[in-house]
Amino acid sequence: MAKLLLKLQRYFRRKPVRFFTLLALYLAAGSLVFLHSGFSGEPRVPGSPRSPAAAEGPGLPYLGVMQLSRGFKAAATVPAAGRRHGPWFKSTSKEPSDRGKPRENGGPRSRALRGRSGREKEEDRALARGRNAPSKPPGAGLGKRGRAETPCLPLGRGYLYAGLEFGAECYCGHKIQAANASESECNMECKGERSNTCGGINRLSIYRLELAQESARRYGSAIFRGCFRRPENVSIALPASQLMLNMSVDKCVDFCTEKEFPLAALAGTTCRCGFPSTLFPLHEREDEQLCAHKCAAEEFESCGSAEFLLVYQTQVQDNRCMDRRFLPSRAKQLVALASFPGAGNTWARHLIELATGFYTGSYYFDGSLYNKGFKGERDHWRSGRTICIKTHESGQKEIESFDSAILLIRNPYKALMAEFNRKYGGHIGFAAHAHWKGKEWPEFVANYAPWWATHTLDWLRYGKKVLVVHFEDLKRDLFVQLQRMVALLGVPACEDRLLCVEGQKDGNFKRSGLRKLEYDPYTPEMRKAIGGYIRTVDAALKLRNLSGVPEDYYPR
Numbered sequence: 227m228a229k230l231l232l233k234l235q236r237y238f239r240r241k242p243v244r245f246f247t248l249l250a251l252y253l254a255a256g257s258l259v260f261l262h263s264g265f266s267g268e269p270r271v272p273g274s275p276r277s278p279a280a281a282e283g284p285g286l287p288y289l290g291v292m293q294l295s296r297g298f299k300a301a302a303t304v305p306a307a308g309r310r311h312g313p314w315f316k317s318t319s320k321e322p323s324d325r326g327k328p329r330e331n332g333g334p335r336s337r338a339l340r341g342r343s344g345r346e347k348e349e350d351r352a353l354a355r356g357r358n359a360p361s362k363p364p365g366a367g368l369g370k371r372g373r374a375e376t377p378c379l380p381l382g383r384g385y386l387y388a389g390l391e392f393g394a395e396c397y398c399g400h401k402i403q404a405a406n407a408s409e410s411e412c413n414m415e416c417k418g419e420r421s422n423t424c425g426g427i428n429r430l431s432i433y434r435l436e437l438a439q440e441s442a443r444r445y446g447s448a449i450f451r452g453c454f455r456r457p458e459n460v461s462i463a464l465p466a467s468q469l470m471l472n473m474s475v476d477k478c479v480d481f482c483t484e485k486e487f488p489l490a491a492l493a494g495t496t497c498r499c500g501f502p503s504t505l506f507p508l509h510e511r512e513d514e515q516l517c518a519h520k521c522a523a524e525e526f527e528s529c530g531s532a533e534f535l536l537v538y539q540t541q542v543q544d545n546r547c548m549d550r551r552f553l554p555s556r557a558k559q560l561v562a563l564a565s566f567p568g569a570g571n572t573w574a575r576h577l578i579e580l581a582t583g584f585y586t587g588s589y590y591f592d593g594s595l596y597n598k599g600f601k602g603e604r605d606h607w608r609s610g611r612t613i614c615i616k617t618h619e620s621g622q623k624e625i626e627s628f629d630s631a632i633l634l635i636r637n638p639y640k641a642l643m644a645e646f647n648r649k650y651g652g653h654i655g656f657a658a659h660a661h662w663k664g665k666e667w668p669e670f671v672a673n674y675a676p677w678w679a680t681h682t683l684d685w686l687r688y689g690k691k692v693l694v695v696h697f698e699d700l701k702r703d704l705f706v707q708l709q710r711m712v713a714l715l716g717v718p719a720c721e722d723r724l725l726c727v728e729g730q731k732d733g734n735f736k737r738s739g740l741r742k743l744e745y746d747p748y749t750p751e752m753r754k755a756i757g758g759y760i761r762t763v764d765a766a767l768k769l770r771n772l773s774g775v776p777e778d779y780y781p782r
Contacts, residue, residue, distance in 0.1 A: 389430035453517035464500035547726035556610035568645030576733035587612030636697035
């Protein structure tokens with residue numbers, strides 16, 4: 227063996243080029259193996275073409291069968307790149323939009339409006355079918371496409387309608403532009419779930435998507451905020467307005483975007499623009515049916531009425547809460563923003579900075595957070611230049627270093643998964659499938675689940691002045707909970723600023739909720755242990771005359 231190695235060594239000394247060539251091939255092969263294992267280990271995402279499952283439609287209002295036109299050459303008007311429809315939908319259409327591109331003049335038009343091409347607006351107005359569709363489709367007008375073997379509803383997130391066809395195809399959009407057909411013509415069972423019907427040959431089973439997540443519903447670049455009663459001083463609350471006899475959502479949103487207002491309110495034939503304010507806080511939402519009056523220019527759109535306004539948030543940034551700075555003088559007290567890892571501490575920091583106008587600090591240093599705008603990250607936590615200090619510490623000595631604290635608590639099942647994703651995928655990434663299925667996840671739960679309980683118990687025991695905020699309450703009622711947090715920090719709460727925060731609440735470190743595991747990663751043993759920790763924390767909170775943990779902490 228030694229002689230063979232000696233011969234190889236002498237050979238490669240004489241021919242070094244061959245040696246380096248073999249070395250490069252070896253490294254390339256290793257890289258390919260590594261990349262393959264990384265891609266194959268990703269968890270599947272419901273609604274993507276890689277994760278077949280059942281088409282779903284239960285619980286949605288069924289709108290009937292729509293007839294699609296025949297005899298036209300297939301074409302699609304959806305842009306090929308840069309859109310939000312997923313990588314499988316590519317367009318070959320070169321048909322120009324019948325709406326012009328936004329003006330590129332030097333006026334006050336925002337970058338958000340300039341970024342919306344005429345073709346994007348055309349797609350939102352009448353989305354193409356994409357398969358067996360005419361070049362200007364008189365068909366259903368539903369454009370976002372996926373496999374109906376996957377759940378059709380997650381694919382349609384942000385859209386009004388979902389259409390199932392051919393037993394295996396799903397289309398989503400804001401408009402229905404097709405004639406009704408007979409129910410009997412939708413006769414194809416869903417390939418993923420035989421008990422449901424998924425359209426037929428050139429026939430769509432149409433469902434209207436439930437509006438359980440109104441704030442996340444989009445219309446093009448605008449975010450749907452809901453139906454609201456007209457404020458008393460409407461000309462003050464919404465100072466800009468214009469009469470539009472051919473009203474549509476697009477026209478009103480574009481008008482308010484050009485006027486640089488973050489809110490567009492449709493009031494029948496009048497478009498109004500403004501900011502969220504104490505006169506129009508957007509807190510008391512009305513039944514959407516009160517706003518269900520057809521637009522003059524778009525039959526399948528609602529444009530509200532004189533009494534009930536349909537409100538959208540434009541892409542214009544509300545700058546009333548965007549200024550931030552360090553404290554002008556050294557803080558007299560150190561306030562902790564304490565939480566278990568994965569409980570939403572970074573998001574809470576973002577909200578506090580917008581609400582107060584002052585930077586938050588950290589017990590640690592994270593360069594990625596600093597680069598994303600958390601300028602207090604670089605300061606020493608005792609510098610006194612920041613409004614509060616992020617910490618995950620739970621020891622007595624560390625806790626007693628602070629004069630008061632905001633204790634953020636989150637459902638342990640959600641917090642553990644969030645921290646696991648951060649640990650193996652970064653702040654907004656996801657852990658790979660191999661990590662969930664490997665030994666990493668069980669070991670992580672075994673080590674971190676007890677810490678979730680002891681962290682809260684230690685802060686309740688050793689903290690000097692502790693304000694408990696549940697992550698779930700902060701999401702559900704941001705305005706009220708943020709008022710409580712700002713009051714503890716000793717900063718006057720400006721209501722208009724808090725209302726501005728509601729419109730800018732997501733920040734740069736919001737992990738997308740669209741990518742979820744197809745299975746429950748918690749074993750019965752894990753759930754039993756975590757259930758015990760939840761009961762312990764619940765009892766500790768109630769012992770201090772605080773509300774216990776939210777009901778959804780307990781699995782059903």
